[in-house]
Amino acid sequence: MYHDMTVMFAGYNRWCNERLHASAGTLSDDEFRADRGVFFKSMLGTLNHILAADRIWMRRFTGSGDAPTQLDAILYDDREALRSARIAEDTRIVEWVAGLSEPDLAAAFSYETISSPQVMTQKLGPALLHMFNHQTHHRGQAHAILTGFGREAPSLDLVRFQRETGQG
DSSP states (O other): OOHHHHHHHHHHHHHHHHHHHHHHTTSOHHHHHOOOSBTTBSHHHHHHHHHHHHHHHHHHHHSOSOOOSSTTOOSOSSHHHHHHHHHHHHHHHHHHHHTOOHHHHHSEEEEEOSSSOOEEEEEHHHHHHHHHHHHHHHHHHHHHHHHHTTOOOOOOOHHHHHHHHOOO
């Protein structure tokens, strides 16, 4: 039930991140760092948060990899380093998800939350879908930053990804 869906969403998220980082590259450095009133303030903060959250979840899922201890961590102050790290993390996610089985996705796992530390237990499949949905939420904020600066923001529609790639 979950395997094909999670494989598709892993590819979709990589596709979206590539498009979003390319569009963010059209911003000047001042624009990239400007507080635009979104939750993590700037494009820099928002893109770092998406990466930080993915690393936190992947550490929870796999038990390996770097993971920050704060949701607002600025992992990379340099946009090219941030983009390279994003590409590497997306590759890691896509490859890991492809190796999961339905029993893996149906199995429960436990992790500790960051904001108000407590141990949570849930099935891997739904938790993985949360990670992908979380990216969507913050990519929408990055999209708003781009349009607020008068830039053309990329189409990030799932159906467009499905049509372009044949997935879904």
